[in-house]
Amino acid sequence: MKKRVIYIVGILSSLVTAILTIFGVVATNRLMYLKVKDPEVIIKRETVAKRFDKTWYEFVRKEELWIHSPNGYLLSAIYLKPLDTERTVIICHGVTENKINSIKYARLFERLGYNSVIYDHRRHGGSGGKTTSFGFYEKTDLQAIVHYIREVIGDNALLGIHGESMGAASTILYAGTYEDEADFYIVDCPFSDFTEQVLHVMRTVTPLRSTKVLRIANLFLKVRDGYTLNLVSPREVIKNVDKPMLFIHSLEDDFILPYMTLEMYEAKLGDKMLKVFDVGAHAKSYNENSKEYEETVVKFLDKYIYSKSRL
Structure with missing residues (x-):
């Protein structure tokens, strides 16, 4: 028995x-191994919505970059240079997207006097890497790109970072973890804690x-x-970010809830600005409010960057 x-x-x-x-x-x-979107689907979506101009993209001055990640692979990036300036913004896309989704922000910053670097996160687009880590390894990749671009443009040129969704969370993790070399940050619909997300x-x-x-x-x-999961928590490092940061979200976002941006805005010390749109699903604030979105970025830059700029 x-x-x-x-x-x-x-x-x-x-x-x-x-x-x-x-x-x-x-x-x-x-x-x-979260499934990423088909690149052709992204191109078609952005073209139909008139956020991607194929003719502009084909003829704009640009440089293809392959940047070594400390994590052991190459990151696919494109340095878009429509303007004769060293001012640059690095744009970080969201999970399942690729750098084509960043073109709409590149055009926004072009209007504001900036060139842009768009790149694919690990395991997205043309970049290497076997897994998606939602910011844990992505923050180190971003550090490599920031360091590379800072070497190119010099210490006195303005350098910003714009992140959307996972790209925004990675931006905060980078800024709050490393000795950053950027001058300002714009984070659109980031999660504050991956466990909660x-x-x-x-x-x-x-x-x-x-x-x-x-x-x-x-x-x-x-x-x-x-x-x-608990190691992917922008909320835990936001207090370490010294540079000005613009937080953006929309009330209709039911994927990453707006309270996550609000709590990080409250926790951020120093220069900061918050804009919450009434309209816009997840990562759609710019798509649904493009004029006001751009105006908000201009106000942020005027208030916190140009008045203190080295240029």
Whole structure:
């Protein structure tokens, strides 16, 4: 009888272990290998919406860059130079997108007197990297790009960073973690804490509710990709950001909730500005409010950058 109990317990333990292993692998696969959008779909979408002008892109002065990431791969970037200036903005796209999605912001900054660097995050577009880490490794990639561009434009040229969604979270993580070389930041719909973001998405699209699920995911994520969800928390480093930052969100965003931007705005010390649009789904603030969006950027730059500029 005792042997039979031990045998049954062993089978049940093995079954539970197998189930947890399957769940852990599946859950982390959903994060690490999140499906990216087809590049042709992005080009068609942006062209139809008149945010991507193929003729302009073909004839604008530009330089293709391949920048080495400290994480061991090459980052695909394009330095767009429509203007005779060293002023530059690095633009960070959101998850599943690519650098073509950044063109609309490049055109905005062109109107404001800046050249732009657009690039693909790891595992997106033409960049290397096997997994998406939602800012953990992306912040180091951004550091490499910032350092490269600063070397090109010199210490006295204005350098800004614009990030959208995951790109915005990566921007904050970069600015709050490293000795930054940028002069200003614009972050559009960033999440403040990835654990909370995953919980929100999980509870929205699945029947799962318990935080115990994330403990399992964290264990497998640490083993498989070298980090845990709690290490991707812009909220924890925002207080370290000294340079001026413009926070943007929209009330209609139900993917990354607006409160995340509001709490980081409150926590940010020093020069800062907040703009919350009434209209616009996730990462659609510019698409739905392009004129007011640009006006907000101008006000931010006039107030915090040009009055103190080195140029």
